[in-house]
Amino acid sequence: MTSMTPAVHRAGPAATTPARPVADPAASPAFLRAPFDRRSWLRYGYLWVAVLMAPFALAYALVSVVLTVGLAVTVVGLFVGGTLIVGARGWATTYRGMASKFLGNRVPEVPPFRRGRGFWRGLGSMLGDSAGWRALLFMFVMFPLSVVGFVTSTAVLVASLGAVTHSIWGRYLPEQQAGDGSWHRGAQLGPDWFVDTPARQLAFAGIGIVLFFVWPWIPWLFTQVAGLLSQSLLGPTRESLRVADLEQSRAGAVEDADARLRRIERDLHDGTQARLVAVAMQLGEAKDHLDSGTDPDQVSELVGTAHASTKDALVELRELARGIHPPVLDDGLGVALDTLAARSPLPVTMDVDAEVADRGRLAPAVESIVYFCVAELVTNAAKHARASGVYVLVERHDGDLRVRVRDDGRGGAAVTPPESSGHRSGLSGLAERVHAVDGRLDVSSPAGGPTVVTVTLPENVRP
Template sequence: MGNVTTTAIAPAVADDWRRVLRTPLRARAWRAYLYFLLISLLAVIGVVYLFATGFVSGVLLVTLVGIPLLAVVVLTGRRWNALYRALARLVGVSIDAPAPFTRPAGLPQTVAAALTDAVGWRSLGFLALQSIVMTPVGYLVLVGVVMSVSLVASPVIWAVTGEAVVSFGEPVQSLGAYLLLALGGLIALYLLGWLMLGIVRAHVWLAGTLLAAPARERRVAELERARAGVVDDAAATLRRVERDLHDGTQARLIAVAMTLARAEEQLTDPKKTERARKLVSDALANTKDTLTELRDIVRGIRPPALDLGLGPAVQTLVARNPIPVELVDDIAVRPSLGVETLAYFCVAELLANVSRHSGATRATVWLRSDAEELRIAVADNGSGGVQPGNGSGLTGLAERLRMVDGRLDIDSPAGGPTTVTAVVPSGAER
């Protein structure tokens, strides 16, 4: 058994090493090399820009023109910020934009706001740091690349022109020596590729740290979006309840009232007793239908089964599901009422997706909670390939989870199986 395990693991390890060794040759690496070239060129431009604007602003600072000019220079930091964030997308990194500059009324107030703009100063600091560091580093690395390419091409140049390309005290006139130099050039290019990838990774990390909106601002923006989502969701729910009550339940109650009125008229005539009985029977049937509709509406707001807890409520969903579903209830701490309601509808939507889209023959629902979080997992043996934007409602579900600081994770390779996990704070302390 040990030999079998070793034989199975060894090819996987070898494949991993081969993938790692091919990293500098991949298409993504070439985008990183372009990124390195661009930031090296921008470093030189940044040095010139900072020197020119700093010199002019310093000279004019004693005049009335110098202070507004310095304010403009600070605001240009935002332009550099946008440029470097756009460059980061070249290597597949998205950096959140900082909050826009809010221009107050009045020129003195605008100048004061610009001079104290934290985003502008932080962006200029990043520009200064990257320009000072990348100007010599970029120059040395690019010179190394040019020299390595020259060594790689040296055998061809020597064979075509007959003139020595390299000289170690005296010109090299041997094809063998040039082939060795070409091999050394290839090795140097490979190592320089790793060096550039490391520098790009560090540069992108620094850009994300200094150019992105601070964590507090991002949190405020998320809370504002979540608040807007909650308001819209609540308004949509109220419109739906109002429409259901107006178009369905209210109409049925009016029909019941009219039927009973007609039955009352019939009861005054003994000959029409049978007709009155039929009207009362119809009114009773309408009353039952109306009660069913009311129960459906109430269930859409907060299912009564949740009074017994999330586990029993989900058990009702499992029992009504058209395919066999196993429920694993491991709820140690009961979540808050709002989280329970959200979790119930989350499970309902995920089971509906399994029934409609997956082609599965069985599914499993796991519920687990503690004082910190509630975790819901729905797994099926269907065809897989689930994507959030393919009409399964997962995008909307993920948005609702984000409103309460939750998240939705999808593991659905083509061919299955599929596991969708929702994690939300349990809110048990509330």
Template sequence: MRDDDTWTDSFRDPVRAPKETPARRRERPAFNSGMWREVAFLLVNFPLSLVGFVLTVVGLSLGAGLMVTIIGLWVLAGALFAIRGYGSVERGLVRSLLDEDIAEPLPVGTGRSGGGAWRRFFDVFSDGLAWRTALYLFIKLPWGIFTFTVTLVSLIVLWPVLPWIARGLSTVDRALASSLLAPADLTQRVKELEQDRGTVVDTAAADLRRIERDLHDGAQARLVALAMDLGLAKEKLSEDPEAAARMVGDAHGEVKLVLQELRDLARGIHPAVLTDRGLDAALSSVATRCTVPGGVRVNADLPGGSDRESRPDSAVEGIAYFTVSELLTNISKHAGARTATVDAWRSADHLMLQVRDDGKGGATEEPGGGLAGLAERIRAVDGVFVVDSPVGGPTVVTVELPWRTKNRN
């Protein structure tokens, strides 16, 4: 199963994979709800395209005609903003009636720092989507008149072939909308990166708060108490050596506890075994700390040791380690499982992880929950996170991570 690349493909992120719409799944036109939605779209093409055409021609012509004055600049910018906004109406109609999933674009000027409203005002003149939408609305009027006429005639006299006519005409509309109304790939990537950056920042802030809390409530409090005990022992050293010795012995025990807490805290930041010996050894180490009654079996086929070139990127190893660690903690606390299994292997340019337990199941990615947080962290590096947990179990969590991060040379 691990060597079969088609197995990996089945867990591709649905956000990044091409959406299989009902229109694409239909093998042949037929009299069904999809056809009637196509017919409805073709009939509203004319009135909507007329509004869009008037908006485009009047707005751009008026703005261009007044360019000799500063008013023309404002009129042209306003027309482009309005045209861009009207494109959202068209995208919504294409999505709802033609089942063509066209992503919404970012606001004008996204990705630039500073400038505020003035920056957005000037950016609209170089916004490719605004001009492509203007072209779409300009050519849509003659096409809308044609589709309205043909569809209306087909409803009356060409009824038997109506599904084929509707499919052919709506296919052209899908192509026009996908090519002219969809945001550019780079713009969409910027949107994804901004969302991922927010996830990474939130995760880093939460980790810092956790470390601060652990230091304040754990090691720091013990060190303060230890300093006070040693001060009292120093005062009693001359008058009651035996009591001072007992206090020093107690302080020695506290030092051991503080050291253990600091080791646990350091392991929570980045375990030494992960750096020195690789993910295989680190997963085996974290599995020994899981309190599942029947234990955790680890099956890892990964390179380890000091050969960094053969191992995944250190950031990927860290994400994989903490993902498995948190999943095993969830299994211990909530799953009611007797056994658990961790599988890790390489498939092409991806690191694959699968954590399975025989617990009660019913695990879901609820907003704000632990699994949702893991999923956000993994998807922030273009990974895939899939949970299969029917009620009654078993629960299987599959993770796919890039073997190398994209910013690595």
């Protein structure tokens, strides 16, 4: 078809689910390598930075909430609270950067803030900014989490290193008197139990070594919680992703519609209009000949030429009308697809569910999308894939309408985004058309074929 990159591609809402980390931040090295692994120290560094930011972030969150509530009676003062709520997005950006740098956790950006027009809408959009409120909640939760995580991790790390090196620095501790009156120099771990003998020094160092290898899992645990909070509170919600995705698909649909209108205008101007002008000139010339009493055979020839040009213009107008809305769809999707198969240069096998083939069973927009998708895919199979046949299946599947087009061509089809290729390919245009009605387009096309394109659409079957 349009590209020779073998892969499985998907276009549609499922393509806009929140981004996942490039490298799994939950992955941890083997137990014996953990204290020496760079990721363990990066997680500990995250807790360091988080605990330094925590008091300031908590203060900002408290001030934002208190000012918003306290200034509610002034109405105008609510703009101060709204500004602070929207400003929490800056803190969210900082925390997302920390999660990416220290944890390898790629948290996607939230959609940009859009202030409503007018006084009340502007105020409402600021006070109701969900991304700002979720950032404030994250700052509240991160205060105890970062403090407890940092203190626990540091305590275990210091204790482990202290136990391992006790034999070096323990001799400089002041002497302490035990209950039996004896004096000892070393760490005291219990009543009258001092680490001041070689055996106890060795045992204490062993405990320190165990703690040192256990220590990496403590920052790992706390940063896992922080990473989950970052994904859920600092990233975009499914609703916001859906809105942004639909806005993008609607923009693509508008661009397609505009391009189609320009193409129709160009075809009318360069084709049909030119033919009709020629017909008018030929009829005018025939009229002049009739008025001057010229040979009737010459007049008949001019009229015949004008008649043929008129029929050609009618054919072009029908083709243009078919590109806007195929008239055959008025008889039902089943008839339209059978007609399409009959006109195809390739043998096409149509398998259409009888429940969706009848006229009026589906919404007109869905019927039109199914027709144009099948038409484009059959054309691609003949033009690009060098296929010898195409199989088309249209059926209900899990409450949706599923269209599957399979050809035995050479494969290598891919949905190429317009921004990467510089032009809009046929499959990318289909993906945007399908996506505009909340559908999904999947392409499986390994090198050598076969190519299977599956279009899933909301059925919208009329009662």
